[in-house]
Amino acid sequence: MSNARGIPQVEKKVLVASLLFAGAMLALIAYAAIRLGISVPTCITNVKPFEEGQLIRVAPGRYEAHMVAKKWSFLPSSIKVERGSVVDFYVTSKDIVHGFMIDGTEVNLMALPGVVNYMQTRFDKPGKHQILCHEYCGTGHHDMVGFVEVTP
Numbered sequence: 001m002s003n004a005r006g007i008p009q010v011e012k013k014v015l016v017a018s019l020l021f022a023g024a025m026l027a028l029i030a031y032a033a034i035r036l037g038i039s040v041p042t043c044i045t046n047v048k049p050f051e052e053g054q055l056i057r058v059a060p061g062r063y064e065a066h067m068v069a070k071k072w073s074f075l076p077s078s079i080k081v082e083r084g085s086v087v088d089f090y091v092t093s094k095d096i097v098h099g100f101m102i103d104g105t106e107v108n109l110m111a112l113p114g115v116v117n118y119m120q121t122r123f124d125k126p127g128k129h130q131i132l133c134h135e136y137c138g139t140g141h142h143d144m145v146g147f148v149e150v151t152p
């Protein structure tokens with residue numbers, strides 16, 4: 001099915017089909033970005049890195065948590081919010097790269113020195129969530145645990 005010097009017919013068809021497919025995907029991405037206004041979420045903020053960890057109650061059921069990761073703990077090491085609370089997590093590191101993950105939630109950030117990352121979550125069920133460092137950061141890595149306690 002091939003002539004002497006050209007590309008075989010079937011390969012041409014596959015080539016055309018794959019180019020059309022790639023073109024269609026690009027068109028869909030452009031459509032999503034331009035017409036639907038969908039963009040890849042970013043968690044990086046321009047908040048200035050802070051040194052102090054703290055939980056700020058901004059309104060009933062609304063909190064801002066400024067979390068500092070360091071070798072080998074989180075500051076504050078434990079926070080307490082009431083059930084149904086929405087918490088804005090701002091996360092940074094005092095020294096090296098750490099991870100910041102809250103089990104049972106979608107919060108999963110890197111804790112980076114010099115940068116503040118952000119994610120919001122809502123705690124609907126009472127109980128205790130572990131905050132874990134999921135980036136190997138040295139001999140105390142496995143001890144890097146914090147808690148979010150959700151009161152009824």
Ligand code: CUA
Pocket residue numbers: 070072097098099133134135136137138140141142144
């Ligand atoms: Cu911090 Cu691993």
